[in-house]
Amino acid sequence: MLDMKKYxxxxxxxxxxxxxxxxxxxxxxxxxxxxxxxxxxxxxVGTFKCKLYENIKIKEKYSNFPxxxxxxSSSLGNxxxxxxxxx
Numbered sequence: 001m002l003d004m005k006k007y008x009x010x011x012x013x014x015x016x017x018x019x020x021x022x023x024x025x026x027x028x029x030x031x032x033x034x035x036x037x038x039x040x041x042x043x044x045v046g047t048f049k050c051k052l053y054e055n056i057k058i059k060e061k062y063s064n065f066p067x068x069x070x071x072x073s074s075s076l077g078n079x080x081x082x083x084x085x086x087x
Contacts, residue, residue, distance in 0.1 A: 007071060008070065008071040011071050011072045011075040012071060012072065013068070013069070013070065013071060013072050014047070014072065014081055014084045014085055015041060015047040015048055015049065015084070016046060016047065016048070016078070016080045016081040016083075016084040017034075017038055017046075017047070017048030017080070018074055018078050018080040018081055019073065019074055020034060020035040020037075020038040020048065020050070021033070021034045021035075021038070021080075022074070025067060027052055027055075027056055027067070028052075035050075037050055037051040037052050038050060038051075039051050044087070045084060045087045046080070046083055046084045046087060047084060050068070053068060056068065057069075
């Protein structure tokens with residue numbers, strides 16, 4: 001059985017932007033192959049931020065499955081994430 005506490009600890013979000021380049025969340029807007037709210041945070045490292053981060057955090061304050069500050073749901077085979085970690 002999957003130990004979610006261990007999984008979350010071992011697979012933190014590294015802000016690689018992969019999930020936002022695969023498809024938009026229900027707050028997002030798909031445009032030109034990525035979410036239009038996805039902003040480059042650190043070009044050298046390859047990290048991104050969501051333009052709606054603060055608003056989403058407020059809306060999901062009491063959510064059991066918040067959009068941010070959790071874990072990476074796409075860590076397996078995610079070469080984009082691997083490159084950010086390596087840098």
